[in-house]
Amino acid sequence: MVKEYTLSTLIDDTSVQEVYQAIWEDSSVWAGYHHSCDHPDAVVSPWQNGERRVTFSTPLKAPAFIKKIVGVEVLEIIETQLLQHHPDGSLVVESKPVLAAPGASKFLTHALFSMSNEVNGKKSCKLEVQITCTCSVWGMQTTVESMMISQAEESASKFLAWAKKKFHEVKQAAAVAKPVPSIVVMGQDEFHDALESAAEAASTASSSSDRQAESEEEEEMQTGTGQLAIRPADMTFEQAIRHYMDEIACTARDTNSQLQTLDNRIQEMTEDIAALRNAVVPSRPQGRPSSSQTLLGSNLSWYIGGSYRSCFLCVLCVCSK
Incomplete structure (x- = not known):
């Protein structure tokens, strides 16, 4: 019986494209994820026609009888990732890992990483992981699949936490890296000349702006088509x-x-x-007041x-x- 597990999270104030660019587009970022999972030898190829390859090794965490079936203590994994674009704007990265071991074909894992736009009062991106585990060892199918799905749950939870943290790190780094205007050092004469030129330009622009504003105001009052600009172009x-x-x-x-x-x-x-x-x-009179004072x-x-x-x-x- 096939075991399946799904887990998702929301990343606020972003879109599918921004999440994809921060987490998936750069192969070095995905390699960094594997390094954080104690896979120091992980290698991730660049995307080519919506496909890339990931190779890494990891110790086999399983009971002795499963290690005996697989035949190795350390698993060499070759993963193929396929990028899918959907008409609704969502993206799906399909993961197809293959275990390089004699008996590994009896244990299959398949994963889908989905990104979709969510509108819940504000813009957000839903990141979902769906993992399917299959075991073809007769007599132990249910037990082994339960063990596989348990490890899959832990992996999915760690990935979503990492993805959310990494996205915010990339976004903050991009904000800090905005170019700063260069400072030009001028001499005293150049400084005063620049001030005079700026004053003349400001005076000319102000007069022109006032005339234009008056003209536009008159036109709006006549036609009734005046509108508030959302933002300057x-x-x-x-x-x-x-x-x-x-x-x-x-x-x-x-x-x-x-x-x-x-x-x-x-x-x-x-x-x-x-x-x-x-x-x-x-002031209050001392003697008997006159009629007018009364x-x-x-x-x-x-x-x-x-x-x-x-x-x-x-x-x-x-x-x-």
Whole structure:
């Protein structure tokens, strides 16, 4: 009875093509995977017409009776990998290993490494490993196939963990390796000449840009076809994101500055209102108040005292202790 095992993982923020380029395209990367599995003699040929060969040796991890059937302690393995492109954009690498040993033909392993795009709210790539194990030794088929599939499970788990880690390492290395613009050292005269030329060019460009913007604005108002550009045509997606994030940061700083100015003005108004209130409120008379003072006192009685309340100067006063 044939035993089959399938295991998969998701790699976020990427695509099938990016995963293939990071893990499969470069033969040295796949050789590195075998070296990490204690296969120091692994050799991987370049891809040619969608096919490449992998050779390596590994100790046979099996009970003594299986080693006796196979006839060797160390397995020499010749693996053929075939690359398949599917119409839905997925890629499949088929692995066909052959054991170079007298009785090895009784133990067959076949693997499929599938890469497909997944959309779960964000772009991701599903990496799946499917391993099939077959044993043709009569009377021991079920037992041996169970042992083979158990080792296959361990191998698949290790491979997926390695592939995910390796992909992120390759992606980070590519980001760090972006070219840095060269720095040109100029003399003093050249520096001032460059400044003057830049100022003239900026002035000319600004005037031209203003005229063009006014013309486009008038045209959009007349035709009603004005649209918001998703990103400048000469920018990559990453540059456009960085550009808009810088604009948002500048806007936030301007808003913060305006709020600070407004807060200062409110503080000044509060102080002026306090001074005005102190000037308007008369001191309490020592003798018997006249009729006019009595009238004024009755009108101001709403806010004279320890606690201020609503009064006819409510627009100017601050109703607080």
